[in-house]
Amino acid sequence: ETGVTQSPTHLIKTRGQQVTLRCSSQSGHNTVSWYQQALGQGPQFIFQYYREEENGRGNFPPRFSGLQFPNYSSELNVNALELDDSALYLCASSITGRVHYGYTFGSGTRLTVV
Amino acid sequence: QQQVKQSPQSLIVQKGGISIINCAYENTAFDYFPWYQQFPGKGPALLIAIRPDVSEKKEGRFTISFNKSAKQFSLHIMDSQPGDSATYFCAPTLYNQGGKLIFGQGTELSVKP
Numbered sequence: 001e002t003g004v005t006q007s008p009t010h011l012i013k014t015r016g017q018q019v020t021l022r023c024s025s026q027s028g029h030n031t032v033s034w035y036q037q038a039l040g041q042g043p044q045f046i047f048q049y050y051r052e053e054e055n056g057r058g059n060f061p062p063r064f065s066g067l068q069f070p071n072y073s074s075e076l077n078v079n080a081l082e083l084d085d086s087a088l089y090l091c092a093s094s095i096t097g098r099v100h101y102g103y104t105f106g107s108g109t110r111l112t113v114v
Numbered sequence: 115q116q117q118v119k120q121s122p123q124s125l126i127v128q129k130g131g132i133s134i135i136n137c138a139y140e141n142t143a144f145d146y147f148p149w150y151q152q153f154p155g156k157g158p159a160l161l162i163a164i165r166p167d168v169s170e171k172k173e174g175r176f177t178i179s180f181n182k183s184a185k186q187f188s189l190h191i192m193d194s195q196p197g198d199s200a201t202y203f204c205a206p207t208l209y210n211q212g213g214k215l216i217f218g219q220g221t222e223l224s225v226k227p
Contacts, residue, residue, distance in 0.1 A: 004157075033214070042120075042203050042217030043158065056214055090157050094213065102148060103215065105157030 004093050004106035012112045018079045021109045023091030025072040031055070031096045032074040033103065034066060037088040049074060050096050078111075086113045117141050120204055120218030127225050133191040135221045137204030140185065144206040146213070147180060149189045152201045152220075161202070162189070165209075194225045 005024045013019050025032050031050045035043035045058035049068035063079040072093070078085055088110050092103035117140040127133045135149075148163035164171045164178040164187065171178045177190040187206075191198055201222050205215040 035215075035217075040220075042118075042205075042220050043215070044217070045214045048214065058214070092157070102160030102163065103213075105159065107155065107157050 004091055004104050006089075006091050006106035006109050008109060009107070010110045010112075012114060013081050015081055015083060015113055017081050018077065019081060019111065021076040021078075021089050021091075021111070023074045023076070023093075023106060025074065025091075025093035026104045029093035029095050029104065030072055031094045032068055032072065033092045033094070034074070034076045035090040035092065036060075037090055037108070039087070043090055046076070081113045083113050086111060118204065118206060118216050118218045120221055122221060123219065124222045125224070127194045127223065129194065129196060129225055129227050131194050131225075133189075133194045133198070133223055133225070135189045135202050135204075135223070136186060137188065137206070137218055138184075138186045139204075139206050139216075141206070141208075141216075142185065143208055144216075146207045146209040147178065147187045148205050148207070148215075149176075149178065150203045150205055150217075152203065158203060158205075158217075191223075194223075196225045196227050199223055199225050 033048040034046040037043040047057040052068045065077045067075045088108040090108045092105045094103045119138045149161045150158035151161045152158040175192045180187040201220045204218040
């Protein structure tokens with residue numbers, strides 16, 4: 001098992017720009033979820049992808065979008081960045097139907113919007 | 115995320131002591147109750163979890179106690195060690211609806227040597 005890897009680890013963007021974050025799921029996992037963790041807070045669910053389709057979405061605006069690829073890797077795209085988008089973005093992979101084994105989280109991408 | 119409330123926000127315990135963290139939830143449909151442990155610079159990692167058909171689960175020094183009628187569950191860390199110093203999150207979920215985790219606000223545990 002290689003675990004979940006995310007890139008880049010840190011990123012600084014300017015307000016109004018667009019950003020793409022990447023995630024490589026753990027081997028054998030077919031579902032990927034993205035979470036936003038503001039400083040000192042618990043992670044908040046952004047959305048989940050299963051079989052390359054969005055399979056649930058949290059309370060985030062449409063400028064947050066994602067993709068899942070046939071090899072189960074994933075991207076999170078954020079358009080028109082705002083200062084409040086500064087956070088740790090976490091990717092978590094799992095096997096649909098076997099959530100009792102828990103999600104495997106990556107170490108995250110720290111995004112700073114200035 | 116008002117539907118999950120975690121307490122305390124921070125906790126300081128002496129080495130060898132017992133750490134207790136509580137989680138209260140509102141949604142009675144939740145059917146999977148995990149605790150996650152997060153170290154600085156890392157993502158959360160599953161520590162221990164319980165299903166609602168049991169009231170207690172123990173794994174080593176970690177125990178979950180579940181009170182369905184009170185809509186609460188707690189994490190007990192026995193013989194706390196400095197290496198347990200981390201942030202702990204409860205994250206109840208709807209197992210049969212894709213398992214979206216609803217995280218609490220977190221408890222920062224510091225175990226003093």
